[in-house]
Amino acid sequence: MNQEIFxxxxxxxxxxGLLNRVTSIFLKRHINIESITASESEIKDIHRYTVVVKTTxxxxxxxxxxxxxQVEVVKAYYHRSQDIFTQEIAMYKISVDNxxxxxxQSIIKxxxxxxxxxxxxxxxxxxxxxxxxxKKLYDDLYPFGxxxxxxxxxxxxxxxxxxxxxxxx
Amino acid sequence: xxxxxxxxxxxxxxxxxxxADAVIQCLLKEGVDTIFGYPxxxxxxxxxxxxxxxxxxxxxxxRHEQGATHAAQGYARVNDKPAVVFATSGPGATNLVTGLxxxxxxxxxxxxxxxxxxxxxxGSDAFQETDIVSISTPVTKxxxxxxxxxxxxxxxxxxxxxxxxxxxxxxxxxxxxxxxFAQIDFSYEKCKRIRxxxxxxxxxxxxxxxxADLINHAKKPMxxxxxxxxxxxxxxxxxxxxxxxxxxxAWTILGLSALPTEHPLNVxxxxxxxxxxxxxxxxxxxxxxxxxxxFDDRVTGDLKTYAxxxxxxxxEIDPAEIDxxxxxxxxxxxxxxxxxxxxxPLIEENHHKKWHDEFVELDKKEYEAVIKNDLFxxxxxxxxxxxxxxxxxxxxxxxxxxxxxxxxxxxACRYAKFTKTQSNxxxxxxxxxxxxxPAAIGAKKGVPxxxxxxxxxxGGYQMTIQELGxxxxxxxxxxxxxxxxxFLGMVRQWQQLFFDKxxxxxxxxxxxxxxxxxxxxxxxxxxxxxxNLAKAVKKMIDHDGPYFLEVKVEKEGNVFPMIESGACVSxxxxx
Ligand SMILES: Cc1ncc(C[n+]2csc(CCOP(=O)(O)OP(=O)(O)O)c2C)c(N)n1
Numbered sequence: 001m002n003q004e005i006f007x008x009x010x011x012x013x014x015x016x017g018l019l020n021r022v023t024s025i026f027l028k029r030h031i032n033i034e035s036i037t038a039s040e041s042e043i044k045d046i047h048r049y050t051v052v053v054k055t056t057x058x059x060x061x062x063x064x065x066x067x068x069x070q071v072e073v074v075k076a077y078y079h080r081s082q083d084i085f086t087q088e089i090a091m092y093k094i095s096v097d098n099x100x101x102x103x104x105q106s107i108i109k110x111x112x113x114x115x116x117x118x119x120x121x122x123x124x125x126x127x128x129x130x131x132x133x134x135k136k137l138y139d140d141l142y143p144f145g146x147x148x149x150x151x152x153x154x155x156x157x158x159x160x161x162x163x164x165x166x167x168x169x
Numbered sequence: 170x171x172x173x174x175x176x177x178x179x180x181x182x183x184x185x186x187x188x189a190d191a192v193i194q195c196l197l198k199e200g201v202d203t204i205f206g207y208p209x210x211x212x213x214x215x216x217x218x219x220x221x222x223x224x225x226x227x228x229x230x231x232r233h234e235q236g237a238t239h240a241a242q243g244y245a246r247v248n249d250k251p252a253v254v255f256a257t258s259g260p261g262a263t264n265l266v267t268g269l270x271x272x273x274x275x276x277x278x279x280x281x282x283x284x285x286x287x288x289x290x291x292g293s294d295a296f297q298e299t300d301i302v303s304i305s306t307p308v309t310k311x312x313x314x315x316x317x318x319x320x321x322x323x324x325x326x327x328x329x330x331x332x333x334x335x336x337x338x339x340x341x342x343x344x345x346x347x348x349x350f351a352q353i354d355f356s357y358e359k360c361k362r363i364r365x366x367x368x369x370x371x372x373x374x375x376x377x378x379x380x381a382d383l384i385n386h387a388k389k390p391m392x393x394x395x396x397x398x399x400x401x402x403x404x405x406x407x408x409x410x411x412x413x414x415x416x417x418x419a420w421t422i423l424g425l426s427a428l429p430t431e432h433p434l435n436v437x438x439x440x441x442x443x444x445x446x447x448x449x450x451x452x453x454x455x456x457x458x459x460x461x462x463x464f465d466d467r468v469t470g471d472l473k474t475y476a477x478x479x480x481x482x483x484x485e486i487d488p489a490e491i492d493x494x495x496x497x498x499x500x501x502x503x504x505x506x507x508x509x510x511x512x513x514p515l516i517e518e519n520h521h522k523k524w525h526d527e528f529v530e531l532d533k534k535e536y537e538a539v540i541k542n543d544l545f546x547x548x549x550x551x552x553x554x555x556x557x558x559x560x561x562x563x564x565x566x567x568x569x570x571x572x573x574x575x576x577x578x579x580x581a582c583r584y585a586k587f588t589k590t591q592s593n594x595x596x597x598x599x600x601x602x603x604x605x606x607p608a609a610i611g612a613k614k615g616v617p618x619x620x621x622x623x624x625x626x627x628g629g630y631q632m633t634i635q636e637l638g639x640x641x642x643x644x645x646x647x648x649x650x651x652x653x654x655x656f657l658g659m660v661r662q663w664q665q666l667f668f669d670k671x672x673x674x675x676x677x678x679x680x681x682x683x684x685x686x687x688x689x690x691x692x693x694x695x696x697x698x699x700x701n702l703a704k705a706v707k708k709m710i711d712h713d714g715p716y717f718l719e720v721k722v723e724k725e726g727n728v729f730p731m732i733e734s735g736a737c738v739s740x741x742x743x744x
Contacts, residue, residue: 017313069488
């Protein structure tokens with residue numbers, strides 16, 4: 001079976017130790033987590049983990065069932081990219097020498113990046129978008145000497161409805 | 170009179186007390202009367218509180234925390250009373266891990282309570298600090314660290330509810346020492362619901378209908394049942410289904426004893442050392458009805474060739490088990506007792522006589538090739554099988570057999586006769602050597618009126634042999650049978666069959682087991698002659714207190730039938 005990228009959304013109670021329990025289920029099947037984020041959700045006291053993994057559909061189906069089996073997990077879903085809107089945010093630290101370079105300026109502009117901060121020695125570019133978009137800006141800025149680069153985990157809004165509030169009623 | 174009334178009307182009262190005392194109160198509210206455990210620094214306040222309740226709560230001091238977990242498992246599996254384990258922090262807590270893993274994979278309810286260093290020490294590598302919550306996460310159904318005494322009532326209520334509801338499992342509560350000392354207002358309310366947790370899935374009525382249609386149209390149906398029948402208390406419903414539809418029923422190692430051995434439709438054990446007929450017929454049946462079992466690899470062998478010709482119906486409480494290993498054509502979710510009761514009226518009467526006769530024919534083959542020599546050997550050495558036969562002769566099958574792990578376990582499960590459910594206690598999923606002796610202690614504690622016989626190998630016995638001390642101290646009348654082949658027999662068998670007889674580190678130079686038992690003031694005997702066996706077994710069972718019997722069996726006996734690891738079930742070997 002083919003390996004694919006899946007985005008898993010997991011709605012949980014907000015408890016210490018639950019993240020550990022959730023990640024251990026991926027670990028048990030030897031699935032590497034590409035990115036993970038945790039945040040509040042639209043429901044009070046319910047948190048949402050968004051986990052991106054590369055694996056087979058058969059494996060992710062089984063993992064989702066194991067996740068749902070956990071006492072404090074309300075519901076877990078897996079999605080392919082067509083079922084979700086996703087964003088990641090990336091930040092790039094660049095030497096202040098490049099700030100007025102026209103090449104650099106136009107690269108930032110054409111990639112839809114914004115300058116988030118300017119300090120004495122460096123400035124920070126910020127870009128929100130897909131993995132491919134933030135990667136492209138990374139490649140374009142690389143020749144200017146990236147002092148630091150960091151990308152957040154993926155967050156996702158699903159196109160289909162998620163039945164979380166019904167489940168906890 | 171007044172006292173009686175106040176017992177019947179529960180009043181939610183609040184009392185001022187310490188965290189440690191609250192822990193004990195929680196146990197009493199949950200109907201706990203026995204604790205298996207071992208004290209130490211971080212749990213001392215709780216033990217101190219326990220001291221005041223000695224007439225309501227009995228604490229059994231095992232000789233190792235692992236022993237406490239297995240004893241609790243034995244206790245939980247023979248009756249429905251909640252099983253509780255106490256241990257201290259650090260090494261006390263880490264010693265629980267094997268028992269937790271065993272209980273997790275064998276779905277055994279158990280509440281473990283560990284002491285923890287004071288909350289201000291957490292994360293500082295304090296004396297006997299270990300992160301037991303992280304360590305135990307993959308081997309618990311749920312776990313929690315209490316740092317504030319105010320949390321105790323709610324967390325304990327949740328713990329008991331989670332351990333016992335749905336597919337049962339072990340839970341662990343870690344309590345910091347300061348939370349044990351703290352003063353709180355305590356009141357208790359049992360947990361009846363957790364919003365994120367659905368213990369029993371809803372049964373789709375269509376799945377019942379679909380399953381009934383498949384069963385009614387089947388020409389060669391076969392049932393394989395597991396522990397789900399025992400945990401769901403569905404023994405009667407299972408028997409009714411089998412009898413009404415005339416379906417041969419085989420069992421997994423943990424399903425054993427749910428259906429009496431002598432039932433005409435009981436066709437034996439499936440899996441690696443199971444019976445010949447049900448293994449062969451797995452790949453001949455047209456409808457395979459799995460009830461409360463999880464298609465473990467020791468049952469299925471090679472999945473690619475497992476029951477491919479059959480439609481599979483899977484009765485199961487845990488949705489995560491559906492399609493995990495074997496794809497179900499019809500999945501019937503729910504508690505086995507309910508789902509079987511629902512399907513019964515839809516089932517047409519049948520007998521499948523010709524199909525059943527095929528099992529009988531295959532049984533004859535196994536009898537000639539294996540069973541005859543196991544039970545009525547003509548060679549000199551004693552076999553493990555004949556020991557089980559003698560036990561059956563004396564008890565008539567009304568016993569609890571607690572087996573360890575290895576050849577003797579397979580022999581015990583193959584040959585022990587059972588007339589009652591919840592009578593076969595063994596470590597099925599984890600295969601934990603050292604399980605049986607402490608588990609037998611727990612089983613005897615759970616149902617003191619029943620005969621509890623532990624069947625153990627010389628290897629596994631020495632993994633928890635220290636629990637003889639617990640037996641001596643508690644005077645629990647456990648009967649211990651060590652089948653001594655002076656080898657790690659099961660591993661030696663594999664070495665003989667698959668590693669050119671290269672017996673790497675499997676030979677055991679053993680001590681005088683009888684002397685050891687006697688050192689613990691337990692009556693003991695050794696048998697090495699066939700002529701003395703029957704008498705020795707009878708003497709053991711007739712004996713009032715605990716008893717140890719060592720039987721010197723042939724050194725290089727093998728267990729057959731056998732499906733080689735990862736082989737197809739129909740390739741089951743008779744020699
Ligand atoms: C804790 C543990 N360690 C190792 C094993 C692997 N193992 C399985 S069976 C077995 C041999 C058991 O020997 P013994 O207890 O003498 O029983 P026999 O097979 O001879 O009846 C071993 C080492 C295990 N199951 N459990």
